[in-house]
Amino acid sequence: MTASAAVTAGYTLAAGPVRADVITTDTEGLTTGDVKIKVADGEMPGYFARPKGVANPPVVLVAMEIFGLHEYIKDVTRRLAKLGALAIAPDYYYRKGVDLTKITDIPALLPIVNSKPDAELLSDLDSTVAWAKAQGGDTSRLGIIGFCRGGRTVWEYSAHSSELKAGVAFYGPPVDPPNPLWPKSPTQLAPEMKAPVLGLYGEADTGIPVATVEALKTALAEAKKTAEFKIYPAAPHGFHADYRASYRKEAAEDGWNQMQAWFKKYKVLS
Numbered sequence: 001m002t003a004s005a006a007v008t009a010g011y012t013l014a015a016g017p018v019r020a021d022v023i024t025t026d027t028e029g030l031t032t033g034d035v036k037i038k039v040a041d042g043e044m045p046g047y048f049a050r051p052k053g054v055a056n057p058p059v060v061l062v063a064m065e066i067f068g069l070h071e072y073i074k075d076v077t078r079r080l081a082k083l084g085a086l087a088i089a090p091d092y093y094y095r096k097g098v099d100l101t102k103i104t105d106i107p108a109l110l111p112i113v114n115s116k117p118d119a120e121l122l123s124d125l126d127s128t129v130a131w132a133k134a135q136g137g138d139t140s141r142l143g144i145i146g147f148c149r150g151g152r153t154v155w156e157y158s159a160h161s162s163e164l165k166a167g168v169a170f171y172g173p174p175v176d177p178p179n180p181l182w183p184k185s186p187t188q189l190a191p192e193m194k195a196p197v198l199g200l201y202g203e204a205d206t207g208i209p210v211a212t213v214e215a216l217k218t219a220l221a222e223a224k225k226t227a228e229f230k231i232y233p234a235a236p237h238g239f240h241a242d243y244r245a246s247y248r249k250e251a252a253e254d255g256w257n258q259m260q261a262w263f264k265k266y267k268v269l270s
Contacts, residue, residue, distance in 0.1 A: 010071035049081035059137040062089035063146030063153035068100030143268035155186030166266035174216035190219035196226035202235030
């Protein structure tokens with residue numbers, strides 16, 4: 001897919017070239033669309049997908065990468081809706097007033113996304129849950145899935161929310177760079193985890209050393225928290241991102257299956 005075609009299709013510039021054979025999930029049997037979610041200081045954009053004709057579907061939050069609310073994240077919400085969930089991806093970086101999908105390089109993105117306070121992020125996610133409940137979603141069956149920075153969000157929200165039933169973190173960093181807006185890293189939050197989390201990581205992830213994943217695993221075990229991890233041999237960071245060169249089909253498909261099994265085990269999906 002050419003750069004211009006990728007942008008037209010709703011992908012993101014900073015993530016680099018878009019693979020020609022990206023996964024596209026249709027909307028047959030689904031209701032989908034853009035929404036506004038009431039938050040503490042205004043309205044936050046989001047994208048949702050849900051199965052038609054299903055009363056009280058389970059709710060799954062989709063926490064995006066740093067690249068904004070683009071087509072891959074929207075497609076993931078549709079895949080979850082095909083599994084029976086009301087899936088909602090909130091655009092919680094919206095306050096910066098820029099379209100992250102239109103930024104061309106990662107160094108320009110990082111100051112924007114790194115200035116998001118954890119307290120505001122968690123509040124935004126709570127507001128998203130309230131929105132889903134108001135739409136008839138069954139928030140007694142609440143899950144969260146996230147990728148990259150969104151994987152970190154899964155860990156953070158799992159330590160925050162007493163409503164959450166389960167989380168699945170695709171390559172979420174266990175350790176944070178110094179940032180006063182982020183009081184505790186996922187590893188530091190291990191004793192506070194309230195929901196079981198499945199962590200899916202790539203052995204060849206140059207940004208997340210396996211040793212840091214093992215340290216998180218140890219911290220959770222010492223705190224007697226429920227978590228499981230799977231590390232995919234030779235898989236790089238972003239192995240689930242089917243629009244990027246980092247995509248690894250076998251690991252991505254297995255990770256998706258692991259996610260479904262995890263959510264079924266903890267009664268998010270049926």
